[in-house]
Amino acid sequence: MKTLIKNVYTLLPDGTTPLTNILIDKDRIVGVGEVPEDFRPGKVIDGTDHFAIPGFVNAHTHTSMTLLRSYRDDMALMDWLHSIWPIEDKMQSEDIYWGAMLAMAEMIRTGTTTFADMYGPYMERVAEATMDAGLRGVLSRGIIGTAPDGEARLQTNVELFKDYNGAADGRITVMFGPHAPYTCSPDFLKKVAKAAQSLGAEIHIHMHETLDEINGSMKTYGKRPFAWVEETGLFDGKGTLAAHCVHMDENDIEIVKRHHIRVAHNPTSNMKLASGVAPVPRMLQEGICVALGTDGTSSNNNLDMLEEVNLAAMLHKVHALDPLAIPALTALKMGTEYGAEAVGIPDIGKIEKGCKADITLFNMDSVAWCPRHDLVSLLVYAASSRDVDTVLVDGRVLFENGAYTTLDVERIRYETQRAADRLTK
Amino acid sequence: MKTLIKNVYTLLPDGTTPLTNILIDKDRIVGVGEVPEDFRPGKVIDGTDHFAIPGFVNAHTHTSMTLLRSYRDDMALMDWLHSIWPIEDKMQSEDIYWGAMLAMAEMIRTGTTTFADMYGPYMERVAEATMDAGLRGVLSRGIIGTAPDGEARLQTNVELFKDYNGAADGRITVMFGPHAPYTCSPDFLKKVAKAAQSLGAEIHIHMHETLDEINGSMKTYGKRPFAWVEETGLFDGKGTLAAHCVHMDENDIEIVKRHHIRVAHNPTSNMKLASGVAPVPRMLQEGICVALGTDGTSSNNNLDMLEEVNLAAMLHKVHALDPLAIPALTALKMGTEYGAEAVGIPDIGKIEKGCKADITLFNMDSVAWCPRHDLVSLLVYAASSRDVDTVLVDGRVLFENGAYTTLDVERIRYETQRAADRLTK
Numbered sequence: 001m002k003t004l005i006k007n008v009y010t011l012l013p014d015g016t017t018p019l020t021n022i023l024i025d026k027d028r029i030v031g032v033g034e035v036p037e038d039f040r041p042g043k044v045i046d047g048t049d050h051f052a053i054p055g056f057v058n059a060h061t062h063t064s065m066t067l068l069r070s071y072r073d074d075m076a077l078m079d080w081l082h083s084i085w086p087i088e089d090k091m092q093s094e095d096i097y098w099g100a101m102l103a104m105a106e107m108i109r110t111g112t113t114t115f116a117d118m119y120g121p122y123m124e125r126v127a128e129a130t131m132d133a134g135l136r137g138v139l140s141r142g143i144i145g146t147a148p149d150g151e152a153r154l155q156t157n158v159e160l161f162k163d164y165n166g167a168a169d170g171r172i173t174v175m176f177g178p179h180a181p182y183t184c185s186p187d188f189l190k191k192v193a194k195a196a197q198s199l200g201a202e203i204h205i206h207m208h209e210t211l212d213e214i215n216g217s218m219k220t221y222g223k224r225p226f227a228w229v230e231e232t233g234l235f236d237g238k239g240t241l242a243a244h245c246v247h248m249d250e251n252d253i254e255i256v257k258r259h260h261i262r263v264a265h266n267p268t269s270n271m272k273l274a275s276g277v278a279p280v281p282r283m284l285q286e287g288i289c290v291a292l293g294t295d296g297t298s299s300n301n302n303l304d305m306l307e308e309v310n311l312a313a314m315l316h317k318v319h320a321l322d323p324l325a326i327p328a329l330t331a332l333k334m335g336t337e338y339g340a341e342a343v344g345i346p347d348i349g350k351i352e353k354g355c356k357a358d359i360t361l362f363n364m365d366s367v368a369w370c371p372r373h374d375l376v377s378l379l380v381y382a383a384s385s386r387d388v389d390t391v392l393v394d395g396r397v398l399f400e401n402g403a404y405t406t407l408d409v410e411r412i413r414y415e416t417q418r419a420a421d422r423l424t425k
Numbered sequence: 426m427k428t429l430i431k432n433v434y435t436l437l438p439d440g441t442t443p444l445t446n447i448l449i450d451k452d453r454i455v456g457v458g459e460v461p462e463d464f465r466p467g468k469v470i471d472g473t474d475h476f477a478i479p480g481f482v483n484a485h486t487h488t489s490m491t492l493l494r495s496y497r498d499d500m501a502l503m504d505w506l507h508s509i510w511p512i513e514d515k516m517q518s519e520d521i522y523w524g525a526m527l528a529m530a531e532m533i534r535t536g537t538t539t540f541a542d543m544y545g546p547y548m549e550r551v552a553e554a555t556m557d558a559g560l561r562g563v564l565s566r567g568i569i570g571t572a573p574d575g576e577a578r579l580q581t582n583v584e585l586f587k588d589y590n591g592a593a594d595g596r597i598t599v600m601f602g603p604h605a606p607y608t609c610s611p612d613f614l615k616k617v618a619k620a621a622q623s624l625g626a627e628i629h630i631h632m633h634e635t636l637d638e639i640n641g642s643m644k645t646y647g648k649r650p651f652a653w654v655e656e657t658g659l660f661d662g663k664g665t666l667a668a669h670c671v672h673m674d675e676n677d678i679e680i681v682k683r684h685h686i687r688v689a690h691n692p693t694s695n696m697k698l699a700s701g702v703a704p705v706p707r708m709l710q711e712g713i714c715v716a717l718g719t720d721g722t723s724s725n726n727n728l729d730m731l732e733e734v735n736l737a738a739m740l741h742k743v744h745a746l747d748p749l750a751i752p753a754l755t756a757l758k759m760g761t762e763y764g765a766e767a768v769g770i771p772d773i774g775k776i777e778k779g780c781k782a783d784i785t786l787f788n789m790d791s792v793a794w795c796p797r798h799d800l801v802s803l804l805v806y807a808a809s810s811r812d813v814d815t816v817l818v819d820g821r822v823l824f825e826n827g828a829y830t831t832l833d834v835e836r837i838r839y840e841t842q843r844a845a846d847r848l849t850k
Contacts, residue, residue: 069795070802074738074752106792211746271739272806274748301806302793314696318740321636323699327499366811367531368727370494370838371845377495381697381726386791386811413795420796 001026001042003395004035008047008361009375011054013337013350015329017375022052024357027169027394031353043397045390049365051375053332054349055113055358055391056305057339060204060243060264060293062119062142063126064091064099066106067420069297077210077273084298087423095423097125098415104133105407106303110385111360113393115303116241116264116293116343118142118177118204121156127164127172134398134406136358138343139164140177140204143192145184154192161201171394173344175241178234180206181225182213189232197237202344205234208252209244210275226252235259241342243293244269245283246276253279253286262289262342265334267311269295277319280312281326291342292335306385309335313380328380361390426451426467428820429460433472433786434800436479438762438775440754442800447477449782452594452819456778468822470815474790476800478757479774480538480783480816481730482764485629485668485689485718487544487567488551489516489524491531492845494722502635502698509723512848520848522550523840529558530832531728535810536785538818540728541666541689541718541768543567543602543629546581552589552597559823559831561783563768564589565602565629568617570609579617586626596819598769600666603659605631606650607638614657622662627769630659633677634669635700651677660684664769668718669694670708671701678704678711687714687767690759692736694720702744705737706751716767717760731810734760738805753805782820787812 003024010020010032023031023039031039072083091099096119107115114136117126123141130137141157144150157176165174176196178184184192196203208214208225217225226248229235236259243264245256256263265278283290292308294300313331317323326334340349348356364372368382391399398406428449435445435457448456448464456464497508516524521544532540539561542551548566555562566582569575582601590599601621603609609617621628633639633650642650651673654660661684668689670681681688690703708715717733719725738756742748751759765774773781789797793807816824823831 067796069798069807071798073799073802073806074749076748080748102792102795109792268739271743272748274742274746274750276746277743297807301802302808304793304809314693315743317699318696318702321699321701323501323505323697324499325699367527367534367834367838368729370527371492371842373494373496373845373849374498377498377726381498382494382722383727384729384809384811386809409792413792417796420798424798 002039003043003045003357004039004041005045005047005052005359006035008050008052010052010351011376013352015376017051022351022359024395027356029351029353029355029357032351047361049363051362051364051379052351053360053362053379054336054351055360055393056111056335057291057343057349058107058112058115058293058303058305059241059291059339059342060266060295061115061117061303062296063103063115063117064096064119065296065298066102067095067099067416067423069301071298071424073301090423093122093125095419096122097129098412098419100126100129101133101407101412102416103303104129104135105404105409105412107135108133108391108399108404108407109388110304110306111388111391112303112305113358113360113391114138114339114343114345114348116204120153123156123160124163127167130172131168132406134393134396136171136348136393138173138175140175142177142179143184144179145188150188154195158195158199161199165201169394175202175204177204180213181229182216186228186232189229189234193232193234193237200238202239202241203234203237204241205243207242207245208247211247214247224249224252226255230255235261239344244275244278246270246278248279253283256288257286262291264291264293264342265312266293266295267308267315269299271311271315273299277315280316281320284330289338289341290334291339304385305335306383309380328377331380332376357392357395359392360388362387363389427464428468428470428782429464429466430470430472430477430784431460433475433477435477435776436801438777440801442476447776447784449820452781454776454778454780454782457776472786474788476787476789476804477776478785478787478804479761479776480785480818481536481760482716482768482774483532483537483540483718483728483730484666484716484764484767485691485720486540486542486728487721488528488540488542489521489544490721490723491527492520492524492841492848494726496723496849498726515848518547518550520844521547522554523837523844525551525554526558526832526837527841528728529554529560530829530834530837532560533558533816533824533829533832534813535729535731536813536816537728537730538783538785538816539563539764539768539770539773541629545578548581548585549588552592555597556593557831559818559821561596561773561818563598563600565600567602567604568609569604570613575613579620583620583624586624590626594819600627600629602629605638606654607641611653611657614654614659618657618659618662625663627664627666628659628662629666630668632667632670633672636672639672649674649677651680655680660686666767669700669703671695671703673704678708681713682711687716689716689718689767690737691718691720692733692740694724696740698724702740705741706745709755714763714766715759716764729810730760731808734805753802756805757801782817784817785813786815788814
């Protein structure tokens with residue numbers, strides 16, 4: 001079926017925002033501009049007074065943690081972890097599914113079309129939720145190599161890959177998720193590297209999130225994590241998505257460049273957990289792909305990518321004391337185009353012919369969009385993700401005029417509250 | 426007339442959030458709790474699944490600057506000022522009114538009930554807009570003492586005070602607005618002090634926003650601004666509201682304490698303009714009243730106080746590398762209770778018997794409020810100001826179920842776009 005989004009202000013890859021039309025055939029954008037006479041759409045979306053951008057790519061999250069949103073806040077990291085972990089240990093298959101479904105509802109509502117998830121067990125239920133919702137998911141099993149069942153967890157990631165990579169018309173891809181250098185030994189990471197590389201799978205890992213992580217690594221290995229993880233061969237495979245990268249020295253940056261590692265920057269999480277400020281302007285200048293993520297809702301506490309785009313533009317200005325540090329358009333590209341590259345899906349993240357029709361429409365009727373001097377600036381600095389009213393993934397409408405087409409939100413709210421109550425009782 | 430908000434989760438001054446009822450008689454809260462049999466409300470607001478908090482107090486803004494929202498962004502400060510000032514010079518009385526009206530619409534929509542404004546000329550039109558909208562405004566004429574007409578501007582602030590202080594059933598109060606130490610000489614500030622003190626008026630002034638300001642003052646006066654401004658007697662009157670206070674040494678903090686100066690912290694503006702990070706945790710520890718402001722929309726770019734509350738909780742965590750730096754409840758109080766103290770209106774900012782009925786209700790039906798572990802944490806870290814659907818000021822409903830009761834938003838959008846187009850043509 002063909003779909004036409006007509007008369008809509010559209011963010012093009014060059015940063016311009018013309019009033020135009022977006023032509024879609026099945027799952028792909030087939031044109032942006034004039035509508036040929038022979039283009040007969042089965043569905044027409046009136047884009048009047050709307051701003052179309054590529055759907056946000058959330059390059060690092062833990063979807064099912066929505067169940068623990070605002071369960072414990074304003075605590076020191078270790079106190080917090082020790083109050084969260086016992087709850088996570090109680091999570092059953094149904095909890096993972098409904099936690100993920102709550103995340104799907106929130107992501108659709110706030111304009112995210114693709115997410116990179118690391119969690120588990122029961123990641124097959126996150127795959128199921130992704131398919132039920134119609135979103136695009138890049139899933140990995142978070143593997144704590146130091147856990148007694150570390151090997152078994154690695155095996156579940158192998159199975160996840162075999163069962164789901166390329167599923168749902170390609171909307172689901174699977175990466176390997178060794179959790180972090182402080183939860184995986186060098187020998188274990190070698191095993192992960194071997195397993196992932198034999199399948200042609202990419203890696204999703206937390207790297208250099210806190211100073212404690214760096215200091216612990218120096219104590220144990222006499223090296224910073226990036227240095228010794230490189231030696232395991234983990235970065236030698238198809239590709240690596242490294243979340244956080246807050247504390248980076250020259251050699252760390254060289255390693256990231258050498259292996260074309262893509263970075264998922266999580267400004268809200270880094271601020272809330274007081275992890276530090278990642279050297280994002282520097283990494284961008286070095287040509288490193290830096291995308292944006294929300295991290296899990298326990299350290300955010302939402303999945304709102306427009307907030308991350310806004311904070312990426314704001315945090316680095318004040319940190320560098322440079323009002324030009326990250327301009328609005330760069331921040332927006334981090335949340336869309338660079339996100340696509342970061343999660344290894346080159347044909348999303350842009351509104352142009354040939355790309356997948358993953359599109360988010362902002363309704364500009366709120367007073368925050370008035371007057372209309374500059375749409376990109378308004379979106380990044382003034383608007384709210386609550387202005388999203390229409391979302392398409394693979395050309396399929398998942399949200400239209402503020403209503404879900406694939407999800408029963410009342411049921412999701414009921415089931416997640418029930419699960420949360422049981423888990424925290 | 427009596428109003429009852431029934432069955433509503435309510436933020437009390439002690440930080441608890443019981444499910445209760447709020448009883449209002451005319452402009453004041455007369456009780457929180459059980460509804461006596463003889464309390465016969467003329468209006469009942471169903472608070473089911475809503476969270477009531479004191480209306481936000483925006484302690485520092487420039488409302489009519491909404492006309493320049495997103496007109497110029499991502500520029501160095503001086504380049505930006507030189508592109509903004511010529512536009513501001515063109516603003517006529519009608520522009521000031523409609524710019525202020527756009528701000529009123531945005532403030533009501535995002536749950537702000539009181540704002541402290543500094544702008545001009547034509548501040549009487551801001552007073553008019555405040556009355557038309559039904560908000561509570563603390564107005565001051567921004568006085569550039571070094572301007573050729575500095576004396577005349579001071580005189581207009583005198584007239585503004587005489588004409589409007591206490592107007593609209595007390596909803597409008599007037600302060601004196603000497604712009605900043607770098608735009609007012611010591612002699613001029615002495616005149617402002619004398620004029621304000623003879624009327625019993627308070628002062629609203631920008632202080633220590635940038636390092637350039639401190640360095641310029643050292644060069645010109647051999648002293649930091651707080652030190653020499655103190656000597657003018659400006660702080661000896663009824664009270665002072667100092668916006669920003671980003672760069673503060675020990676002596677600056679002592680001066681603020683000595684004169685009970687209240688601080689309006691503007692996290693978004695300080696981040697976006699790369700001004701620096703104010704020592705807010707330190708000032709709070711010292712017992713200084715620190716409130717929150719959005720600053721003007723040109724440096725924000727909205728008037729969303731919940732974003733300021735969120736950023737107050739987040740920015741200082743990462744800056745101090747301390748996840749406990751400013752907890753959620755403290756940030757929320759900065760945006761409400763401390764705001765009330767900052768703008769010199771003691772009987773707002775709290776939901777308790779005797780206070781003015783300035784109340785904001787959040788509808789919790791969004792998935793971001795699910796599950797419900799902790800309402801304060803959900804509000805500060807997960808929610809959006811777009812969840813606001815009901816706002817009362819002085820017991821009068823200005824926004825109900827998402828609809829304005831006092832404003833014609835279509836007209837406001839039309840008039841402000843027209844004004845913006847003309848000004849920037």
